[in-house]
Amino acid sequence: MKRRTAREKALQALFQMDMSEIDAQQALANITEGEEKDEFLTTLVLQTNENLSKIDEMIKTHLERWSFDRLAKVDRNVLRLAVYEMIFDEDTPNKVIINEAIEIAKTFGDEKSSKFINGVLSKVQNTINK
Numbered sequence: 001m002k003r004r005t006a007r008e009k010a011l012q013a014l015f016q017m018d019m020s021e022i023d024a025q026q027a028l029a030n031i032t033e034g035e036e037k038d039e040f041l042t043t044l045v046l047q048t049n050e051n052l053s054k055i056d057e058m059i060k061t062h063l064e065r066w067s068f069d070r071l072a073k074v075d076r077n078v079l080r081l082a083v084y085e086m087i088f089d090e091d092t093p094n095k096v097i098i099n100e101a102i103e104i105a106k107t108f109g110d111e112k113s114s115k116f117i118n119g120v121l122s123k124v125q126n127t128i129n130k
Contacts, residue, residue: 001035001038001040001041003040003100004100004103004104006038006040006041006044007044007081007100007104008104008107008108009031009032009038009041010041010044010045010048010081011074011077011078011081011104011108012027012031013027013028013030013031013045014027014045014048014049014077014080014081015073015074015077016030016031017049018073018076018077019073024045024046024049027045028041028042028045028046044081044084044085047084047088048080048081048084051084051087051088052080054087055080055083055084055087056068056080058083058087058124058127059076059079059080059083059120059124061127062120062123062124062127063120072109072110072113074105074108074109074113075105075109075113075116075117078101078104078105078108078109078113078117079101079117079120079121081101081104082097082098082100082101082117082121082124083121083124085097086121086124086125086128087128094125094128097121098118098121098122098125101117101118101121102114102117102118105117
């Protein structure tokens with residue numbers, strides 16, 4: 001599975017978890033529907049979920065004039081995935097992670113999502129040395 005596809009499926013899993021309060025394993029099962037398991041996808045979902053409080057705190061710190069609870073669920077989960085990768089994935093450059101998040105936001109978010117995601121992640125990047 002390509003990394004972009006894995007990120008998109010991970011977003012779908014996190015969105016399900018956010019909406020339905022199902023666990024990570026069930027969300028993964030729902031989005032893969034019998035497909036072969038992908039290690040990158042599984043890691044994204046499980047590790048983002050496991051580190052959610054740290055990730056959410058990082059996002060909250062970099063929101064300006066916006067509360068975390070008011071974020072659209074798609075935007076919130078795109079940010080969660082990207083911040084997870086920025087903090088914990090030492091192999092992928094932040095510029096690549098941000099670009100992927102912007103492109104995914106263009107596909108799944110509204111017309112303002114990509115600019116919003118770019119702004120928040122640029123601020124996060126400035127606090128992470130990578």
